[in-house]
Structure formats: C-alpha cells, structure tokens
Amino acid sequence: MSVQISPSILSADFTNLAAELARVGNADWVHVDVMDNHFVPNLTLGLPVVEQLVKVSPRPVDCHLMIADPDRWAPGYAEAGAASVTFHVEAAHAPVRLARQLRAQGARAGMGLKPATPVEPYADLLAEIDMLLLMTVEPGFGGQPFLEVVLPKIRRARELIRSSGAQVWLQVDGGVSESTIERAAEAGADVFVAGSAVYGVEDAAAAVETLRAMAERACCR
Ligand code: DX5
Ligand code: ZN
Numbered sequence: 001m002s003v004q005i006s007p008s009i010l011s012a013d014f015t016n017l018a019a020e021l022a023r024v025g026n027a028d029w030v031h032v033d034v035m036d037n038h039f040v041p042n043l044t045l046g047l048p049v050v051e052q053l054v055k056v057s058p059r060p061v062d063c064h065l066m067i068a069d070p071d072r073w074a075p076g077y078a079e080a081g082a083a084s085v086t087f088h089v090e091a092a093h094a095p096v097r098l099a100r101q102l103r104a105q106g107a108r109a110g111m112g113l114k115p116a117t118p119v120e121p122y123a124d125l126l127a128e129i130d131m132l133l134l135m136t137v138e139p140g141f142g143g144q145p146f147l148e149v150v151l152p153k154i155r156r157a158r159e160l161i162r163s164s165g166a167q168v169w170l171q172v173d174g175g176v177s178e179s180t181i182e183r184a185a186e187a188g189a190d191v192f193v194a195g196s197a198v199y200g201v202e203d204a205a206a207a208v209e210t211l212r213a214m215a216e217r218a219c220c221r
Helices: 017-022 047-056 070-079 095-104 120-128 148-164 181-187 204-219
Strands: 004-007 030-035 061-066 084-088 108-113 131-135 169-173 191-194
Touching: 004 030, 004 204, 017 047, 030 047, 047 061, 047 070, 061 070, 061 108, 070 084, 070 095, 084 095, 084 131, 095 108, 095 120, 108 120, 120 148, 131 148, 148 169, 148 181, 181 191, 181 204, 191 204
Parallel strands: 004 191, 030 061, 061 084, 084 108, 108 131, 131 169, 169 191
Antiparallel strands: none
16 A cells, blocks of 8 residues: 555645646645535636646646536546546446446546545445545535544545455545644555645645655554
C-alpha cells in the first residue's frame, strides 16, 4: 500500500490555475472538485475548464464530481482526459454501469461516500471500482474541520477492501492536514486529498512532502 497525495485546487487561486498546478508538480495527482449547486450547495467549475486543466496539469487529474446525475455527466470527464473520475454513490442511478463505463473509457473509476453514508451496502461493488472515496467533511466547501466520526468507517472500509481481494485505493477528502493525516493513514486510507493544507501555505510543494512523509510513517505502524 503506497501513500499518494492529491492536492485540491479548490483552495488555489482560480485566476491563475496553470501556475497553481505547477506548484504541486511533486504530488501524485491534482484533485479537481466539480460542484453543480444541486448535489452540494456550491458551484465551482465544469467540463470546459477540466478539458483545459488536463492539458496543462503536470500531474494526472483526479476529478471529484459532486454533481447530480453523474450517470449522464461523468463519462464526459473521462473523455476529457481525467485519469480518475469519482462519482457519488448517493447521486448515481446505476453505479455499477457507470463504473464499468468509466473503466471502459480508460479512466480509473472512483466511488464517493458522504460522511453519513455507510460503506457496508457497497461491499459487493468493490470489484467494480479502482478507488473508494470517504468524505471526511460534508462535501461542498474547503477549509472545514476533519470529521473524526468517519475514522471507524475508514477502518471498516479498509477491512472490506482487504477481504475482497480487490485492488482498491482508499481516498479521504476533507480537513486533511498535518494534524489529521496520521489518524486517517493509521485507519487505512492511502490516498489523501488536501486543499487548504497545501494551497493555504506559501510552499505548497513542501506541504505535499510533509503530508506524504507523515502518512507513510503512520500507515505502516
Ligand atoms: C470538499 C472538497 C474537497 C476540498 C477539501 O467538498 O471535496 O476536495 O477541497 O478542502 P480541505 O482540504 O481544505 O478540507
Ligand atoms: Zn474533493
């Protein structure tokens, strides 16, 4: 299990996104939050912007779709070149069909769960996905505090992944920082999204390295 860091550009300077992406060239991914003001009470950016970001990003794009009807819209993001496309299970009408379609397009298929959505009903779907995203804040905004209440679900999800035998990455998103990443890693997460903890400091690349080192130490205790 290797640790990966996916900085979220939600906390970046939106007037200068190409330069902001270049600041995190040492990360594993670039996390792009798409919000539609329906699934979440916030609006960010959509397909035309992602199409452009994919062209200039130094790292593969990890697209997090916080949108209604991902069955209809998610394939467009794979088509645009996002290497990973995560839809929310609460919004998907046919998650298995959607995950298969994303994979058939050559993207990694991610399935996201809000903090109060239990993971157990989806155990049989693990073989259909490449990444399980457990939100550690209510989706919609950056800079919120990490929800400790999700830690037991991270542990249970890691166990389900282990017993399924599937190669599924376990991503956490929301409130991940130097003060919380070790607990998330110790619970079993291996892909860490961090917005304000990376873009809210002067040296974003150094923040990526610090977070990676902390997670690596904690994950293998
Ligand atoms: C929230 C987004 C996150 C957000 C995280 O709904 O999905 O990716 O950018 O921001 P921080 O790391 O500041 O909590
Ligand atoms: Zn996100």
